[in-house]
Amino acid sequence: MHVCPACGTSNGPGDDFCGNCGAYLGWSDTPPAPDRRPEPAPAPAPPPAEKPAPAGGGAGPGAEPGREEGTGPPPRTGPGLDRTEPPAPAPPPAPGATTPAPVVPVRPAKPVAPRPVVRPAAVPDEAAGTPCHACGTPNPPGRRFCRRCAAALNPAAEPASPPWWRTVWPPRRRARAGSGRAVRFLVTLAAVAAVCVGALLLLPAGRTAFEDARDKMGEPRPVTPVGIEASAEVPRHPAVNTTDGVSNRYWGAPAPGASVTYTFREPFRLVDLIIINGASKSPEDYARQARALRVDLEVTEQDGTRHREELALGDRPGPQTFPLGISDVKTVRLVLRSAVDLTEDRHLALAEVEFFRRG
Incomplete structure (x- = not known):
């Protein structure tokens, strides 16, 4: 126990x-020792009183023969046998002897329970x-x-362990012991690297979206080229007719594959391109000549970068708008493709071409 x-x-x-x-x-x-108290010592018994010896060394009167004082059996008592006598007084102490102390009676000790x-x-x-x-x-x-x-x-x-990002940010937070500091560092590094790579990959798309938003917020303004050069043209229908602002005059090309190149004074952001197909925008004069139903667009930037697109034209009179959103445009080249109603006495007609920059 x-x-x-x-x-x-x-x-x-x-x-x-x-x-x-x-x-x-x-x-x-x-184990603890039991509680023991010392028992009280018993009171000392008083010494027996001594009787003086009779003179002459013999037994006193009435003493039985062969029995000395203080020895042998006690005197017999009874009817007719009572021979006890009162004790004789003690003799005075001799000179120079020590007187014994008187015996004092002692009260018996009370029993104490342990x-x-x-x-x-x-x-x-x-x-x-x-x-x-x-x-x-x-x-x-x-x-x-x-x-x-x-x-x-x-x-x-x-308590529940805090998430790993709580031990990383803010930097002054004290991390708990054994919380995987190296693992958290590697995860954070991988996350930062992924964000950087994603930003590099998505930067062109993000920039394009930003520029498109700016294009829609402003009012486009027309831009007039300073130079126009055609690869082929029919008499009395030069390529400059596409930028004169008059829709009843057109550029005549003898066959598909003919091209016209427009040069601009300074680079600009090409927001919209408007093309009026056929000989005129009026329905009566539209079908007098053949039309191109597809145009190959080639835009060259100031640093020499080229953008190529294929524009599908509708076989109808009137302007047709094509949003582009190309920055730093220096030249624009149009190539006529997919002719319709082209005969020996007809040629391809392109009435008007208009360029618009960001406002």
């Missing part, structure tokens, strides 16, 4: 640690209960600490 020296709780003989406070029980192996000793109740060594999560030793119900290793049997629930 072990009694905890710290809290006094009874523990089993095989327990090494207290079940209430977890203190080590190795210091309480020796202090009760608390004996701890026996606890079985083997108890059924929840085993310790650290050493697996079964412990009786009600214990707070294991009797073998002093581990807490009902540990308080630990």
